[in-house]
Amino acid sequence: MSNAFTKLSQDKLNTAVAGVLCPRLEAILGDRGPGHCMRVTDLDDEVMESVCKELRRSHPDGNIFILGSHEQESLPYRVTSTKLVELRNPDINGELRQPLLVFIPTSLRTSAEDSFGVATFEELTFTTIYEDLIESLLDRLPATLVGHVRDLFGILTEEEWLFADDVSRVRYLLTALENGIDGETLGASLYELTLVPDFKLFADPGMVTGKIRRNLVSVRNLMISHKSVRGRIADLGLSDKALESRLFTYFEKYDIQEPEVWTPPITLDKSWWSISFDKWIFQEELSLDKVLLTVLETDLPVVQEDEDDDQLSGLIGQQILVPNDRRKMNVVFEVNPHPGKVSGLDHFTVQIISQNDGPVGKSKKVKVWKPKRTTATVSLLKLNKIEFEEGWHFIRVLPWTVDGDPIPLETDDGSESSKQSYESEPFYVLPSGSIEEEPPQRAIPIERSLEHARFRLQLTALGDERDPDEIALSGVSWAEGGRSKKASRQEILRAKFGREGAVQIPLSRMLKTIEQRILAEPKH
Template sequence: MSSGTTGMTEPTAKDLRDAIESVLAPRLAALVATRSTGHCMRITEVEAELAAALVRRLRGAVGPDATVCLLLPEAELAPDRPFHDVGVSSTKLVELRNRTEGEGILPGPLLAFVPPGTKVSAEDSFGIATFEEVPLGDAYAHLAEHLLDQVPERLRPGIDALLATLRSLPGARGGDRAVAHYLLTLRANDYREQVAGAAAYHFGLVPDFDLFTDLELVSERVGKNHRLVEKLTASPHSERQRVLELGLSDSDFASRLAGFASRCGLEDPQVWTRRIVVDRENWSLSFGNWRIDEKKRAAVSIEVRELGLPIVGDSAESAHVHPALSAIVGQPYLLAGEKGVRDLAVPFAVQPEPRKVEGLTRFRVEIVSESGGPIGRIGHIGKGTRPKAEYKATLVRLNKVDWEEGWHYVRVVPLDKDDEPLDVLPGAHDLPGGESEHFYVVPGGEIEEPPERSVGRFSGVAQALRSLQLDAMAAAEDPEQVTPLDARWRPVTARSPQKILNVRIQTVGSAEVRLSPLLVQAQQDLLARPGDTSLRRILLHPDGSAEMSTDTDQDLEDVLTGRAAEAYRDFLAARRAYFAAIGGQTDRTSQDGVATSDGLLVSEAVDFEGVRDELGSVAKVDLDR
């Protein structure tokens, strides 16, 4: 166990490994007891350290009635190595396998642990043709169930409410591994009530020391916590702006939280929420201090209509007078300066009917710079005394504003009688509600090439295109003009460890696709080696790290003959063409001739309409087999 200045003990990787061992060992011993003499089994999902502990424990449990061993490289079998007492070489393991089939047969079944990434020669391979694969993918589920049974009765109703709420919330981080970590933390701290709330960071929730003070409010507090964390995570704005958008009633607290968010980043909730617990100076940021007035719970949907600004490309004059605008054809722009736009009418629609929204009195209409925040030109319009859903506010004397070149938008904010903002429901593509289309401000002087504006986050390029093309159809525009221009990886930073694709889409702007670094690595490794058809696995370690490995079975190209070999070669040829189209590679090899995967695009970066022929060839060859 490890503990810092917080008074809370955090389980180490060894603690988690020991807990998993205590659950798996009896289960595997029971499995071995059901298998007959000569039966061979293998486990390929357990890293070497845990596997060695399981081998020792199983040998004590099953005795001489079975053979249990760990496959190790020759170098790890030396007497001074930590696992030499339980290890066997690949040659020895094949010998043990063969002894189950003839003279000198083993006294019982054979169970071999093959750690992920283990490499053996083809003649020493031991695939699923001769070894039963024993899956352990549900190990964390069994551990979580085991640990839940140990929770004291005084805490059990609250813990049950917490876990049930997490299971019901879309996108909540309440998987078996997180539950096991959480319950192990509780056990390590003698099930103290405050720790039970503080350890909520395992689920990506803000630590809540008072979570279990009133059991009837557990579900409500967890739901509110989850919604606020999701709002902080999903917003495309800066960390400071995301915090300010929460509508926290204590301005001093909001300022401290914004400073914390700027220092730590908000990309991974399980990282920054943990910082609130482990650093004593951050305890005041626990969820009990996230106070939002009840009246701010009222939420409205605000859709800002078209602003009527000129569109680049609609007239030859715009491109002639401002050549740099040719880079954003199809986008709206605003000409600033004395000869520019004087007034701007802002039409917007509100749902539900404003008179039915408790606390709502009027709307603030303002222009915001993507890089600098509000520019200072603000208008207000009351909700009115008669039923209405459509409003129009006018921002005046814009030609007197000292504009900065760049992307801007209009924001409409609902206000209460104290001019405090109410909540606005998100718009399309998870973009903030109450915001207009983004437009580029052209100062009176020369301008540089404008950057692409953001159109939101998507699961992949194909999803972005279909969604944006439907938007174009709804706006009576040509959806065929919405096409991908290019996709590039953004540099990975310490505050943003995710792999992020920036996709430029014609006529609309730039879309963002966020992906797991490990899954990207797995795809890139696969795409760089189209001739390697071995099975790939991703092993999650107890400490949260992960690694990829490949299966140890023989390459099919070495064993197939005749028509089967010819069909396999056709399949590889089609696969290579398809992988090249997906990854965008031509010749990506290092100086020693080994394929490299760095920088390859992945399937989420591709519009599959563009690789229809290559994909069809793979499918045809597969069917012909």
């Protein structure tokens, strides 16, 4: 940080909310006919003021008001309950008035409330307005940072951080945008989420999620510990004693139990930039080795060139995941050096990441291993239970200590790809689609007959909560290689059941011989 940081004003927050709400309300007003009455009750008073002001600017003669008491009649756009009832009814000529929209502050109570209840006024609700505003603001972030910000929000949701509600997230994004959006301002704006500002949060992409978790844990521990201020600071495990001293001086001025009060000055007051989170070096980090992680492959199918399905034709050559068809996927990643040689390394996490929405589902934990191999194959199961949104996703693998702290990641300087080595190639998720693929089978099971195989697969489908009637035979052929090793008088018939896989059915050689003679001379 080199320049002074600007705090977001309430007016700019209200203006941003109004910018999303006003077009929707204008569309509703244009759709409603004369005599129709509407009310809005689920907005903050200041937001109602901003929205009403903007709507009256574009509709100066419209019936758009804020309900007020008799003492507030002199304020702009105010209407008393008595006047509101009058506006609800036809005019003196019996003509229906133009649509009426009234904002009712939640703090206002009036004896005439029954006269503009939901029986006569349509209730307009905008409970998702902040969620929608978050999405519109995320679209304004640089493409290189939006994924990390979504990860940040995902972690705060996962950790149930009460200080990071939707309004706080909007304030966070607006604050960063107000100060010239980049990685530094996004880190400096963390105080809006009641985290310690971190001016270098995005300097190392591989460390972002780990730093966010460490930040949150640190704030939480400082807030809830029963120890003295000095004891709480000592428990952080910082390696810099001078920093500990500065923090102690800082908390002589601010109450350590109120992080919503003490986190903002670290950014807003330049004299305290020296205690931003990027200066917090923890003792165990000094002894941690770096590790190079490389995601080698996933076993997802690739859309072929002859694909004629409209949903898939635009994805030719790309990997695809259809959760209803493919309920498990395998991921292969490589570790260098061997996990046993990395100081502090305890486990890896394998996580599906949406390019738009961040982490999806739960992460899979993989403990370090002792065998000499440097690769690991991980199966992600029950994909059909995950609430996927259609779009591009990828796999991210990260290393952790036993306490859940991140292990530093080595970057692959030789790679020409824009993606990180610890992330897989992107794949497209199609929740409602379908794709035919023949699954890999290490061992093909043996069945006594075709019906035995069908019945077993139907039972498996029932166990997976699938429709057993969908189990269908897709092909039958004699196995290559001829005779069975166990019985020289037997041949193997291979039956395929689409994505369910294939089975082997031992049969008498005589049946194959008879079939071949019939096919050779069908007329006889």
